[in-house]
Amino acid sequence: MAETTNIAQVANKIANDIFKVFFWEMHSQQDTNFDCVSDDHKTESGAKKLTHPGDVIFYYIDPYLNKRIYLHTDLKSYKKSTLQQTKIRESLKSLAMTVECAAVSESWRKKFLPIDDEVYEVRGLLFIANHDGKAADKFSPLLGGISKANIPVAKGQTLHVLGPSEITSLYSIATDIKLAIADKKLSPLYRFFYPDLTLWKRHTADDQRIGATIEMLLSPYFILKYPAISEDQNIILRSGSVVYYSREGATVDEFVYLLDSLSRYQLVNSRENIRVVAYKRERSPELKNNFEKAKHRYCSMWHFEGDRAAEVHAITIDAISQISPNYTPDEIGWRL
Numbered sequence: 001m002a003e004t005t006n007i008a009q010v011a012n013k014i015a016n017d018i019f020k021v022f023f024w025e026m027h028s029q030q031d032t033n034f035d036c037v038s039d040d041h042k043t044e045s046g047a048k049k050l051t052h053p054g055d056v057i058f059y060y061i062d063p064y065l066n067k068r069i070y071l072h073t074d075l076k077s078y079k080k081s082t083l084q085q086t087k088i089r090e091s092l093k094s095l096a097m098t099v100e101c102a103a104v105s106e107s108w109r110k111k112f113l114p115i116d117d118e119v120y121e122v123r124g125l126l127f128i129a130n131h132d133g134k135a136a137d138k139f140s141p142l143l144g145g146i147s148k149a150n151i152p153v154a155k156g157q158t159l160h161v162l163g164p165s166e167i168t169s170l171y172s173i174a175t176d177i178k179l180a181i182a183d184k185k186l187s188p189l190y191r192f193f194y195p196d197l198t199l200w201k202r203h204t205a206d207d208q209r210i211g212a213t214i215e216m217l218l219s220p221y222f223i224l225k226y227p228a229i230s231e232d233q234n235i236i237l238r239s240g241s242v243v244y245y246s247r248e249g250a251t252v253d254e255f256v257y258l259l260d261s262l263s264r265y266q267l268v269n270s271r272e273n274i275r276v277v278a279y280k281r282e283r284s285p286e287l288k289n290n291f292e293k294a295k296h297r298y299c300s301m302w303h304f305e306g307d308r309a310a311e312v313h314a315i316t317i318d319a320i321s322q323i324s325p326n327y328t329p330d331e332i333g334w335r336l
Contacts, residue, residue, distance in 0.1 A: 010075055010327060014127070017325055018167075019058060021174040023192070023211035027057040027070075027112055035107035041097045044090075052098040057112055058125070060211030063194045068118060071125040071160065071214070072102055077327055079132040085142045088128070092151045092159060095124040100154040123158045125214070129327045130164035139163040160214050165281075170217060171325040172279055173244055177224075184237060186226055192216065193223035193241065195265045221245045221258065223267070240273030245317075246280050249287030255294030256301075259312065268311050276317040283319060291317045 015026045033051040041049040055075045062069050074095050078087070102108040102122040113120070130136060143161060153159055162170070180186035191209040194216075216222045222244055229237040243262070247254055258276070262268050278287055299309045 013327065014056075014075070015058075018170050018174045021177050022060075022170075022217065023209065024058045024060050025211075027059065029054070029111055030056050032111060034102070034105055034111055036097075036101050037105050037107075038097070038101055041101065049097065052101050053094075054098070054112075060213065062121075062213050063208075063210055064213075065121070066119070068120040069213070070102075070112065070120060070122045072099055072122055073125040073127055074098075075127050075129075077129040077131045078135065080130065080134040080138060083128075083130065083135045083138060083142065085145060088126075088142055089146050089150060091126055091128075092146065092161075095126055095159060096151050096153045096157075099124040099157050099159065100152075103154075103157065123160060126159065126161045127167070128161070128163050129167055129325070131327055133324050136164045136168065140165065166218065168281075168322050168324050169246070169279055172320060172322045173277075175323055176277065176279070176320045180242070184229055186224070186242065187229050187237070187239075190224045190226040190242075193225045193265070193267075220247055223265075238271070238273050240275070241267050243274065243276045245276050245278045247278075248280055248282060248284045249278055249290055249317075250284040252290050252293045252297060255291050256298050259294060259298045259315070262315070263312075268315070270307060270311050270314075274315045276315065278317065278319040279322065281322045287319065288317060 012026075015024070019026070032054050034054065036049040036052055039048060041052075043049055053074075054072055056073045058071045058073055059068055061067070072095070074091055076091060099122055102112075108122075109116075128139065130139070140163065143163060151159070177186065177190075181188050181190075189209075192212045194210075212222065224242040224244070226239060226242070228235050228239040241262075243258070245258070249255070259268075262274065267274060276291070284290065295312050295315065298304075299312050304312060
């Protein structure tokens with residue numbers, strides 16, 4: 001009972017701190033087992049597994065796949081001295097078996113699926129926090145050293161991993177969004193921008209407020225669109241876009257590419273604001289200068305002058321500090 005309570009507390013804290021900002025929903029069933037339906041799934045001792053665990057399930061609609069994505073999430077927290085490759089590997093193996101069963105298990109559908117005939121996909125999410133703040137640089141090499149051949153991911157299924165660095169980045173972005181809304185630099189009616197892509201077309205309305213996919217959150221950049229804010233019939237903030245940028249900003253070329261993408265998405269105009277927010281911890285000290293150079297180069301490449309050049313030069317860039325969340329097992333005891 002105590003572990004169930006702790007898992008629920010952590011899940012709610014993570015949802016409130018991070019994922020609510022990205023419009024992820026959390027299933028009300030937490031820390032609930034479901035039946036294993038595969039004879040090939042074994043415990044570490046070699047016995048047949050009877051059940052699979054489920055700490056928490058997050059979900060959202062994927063506008064390109066046009067289906068609901070359920071992220072069957074395993075929550076873990078380590079300090080640097082206890083973060084080991086064997087533990088990460090075993091967690092991924094367990095999660096792979098869990099997702100394989102969840103995709104076909106009647107027990108899983110009865111416990112977690114709210115609509116019997118909806119189109120959905122179950123994926124795994126390994127969420128590994130670092131509660132002493134010292135393992136950010138240690139985790140990626142450990143994860144990268146695990147052979148994919150040793151993880152029994154079934155065909156057509158997907159596992160995602162959020163390690164300490166990714167969690168800190170998402171927490172920092174979520175905090176920045178909340179502060180921007182409080183400071184009236186962002187409308188609370190913001191939405192995530194999904195452009196039509198070459199191979200993938202959006203299946204949802206352009207102005208529909210749907211969740212940020214995990215692929216979007218881990219991409220080189222993603223975009224928020226927002227309407228104007230008015231007070232006493234006066235516009236205090238024009239409508240516009242915020243671009244959260246995950247690269248170092250070490251070259252002019254990367255920003256030329258970004259500006260070209262924003263223009264291609266028809267976001268650059270005189271009626272709306274655009275600001276770029278860089279959030280990578282290891283960003284270049286020349287970030288702002290490189291961005292200014294990129295605007296000049298981009299306008300020169302396309303022979304932009306006058307109003308068109310002014311629209312490009314009006315785009316601003318700034319950086320935010322990374323803020324580490326404090327998911328401490330001593331306060332909210334969860335799986336180590």
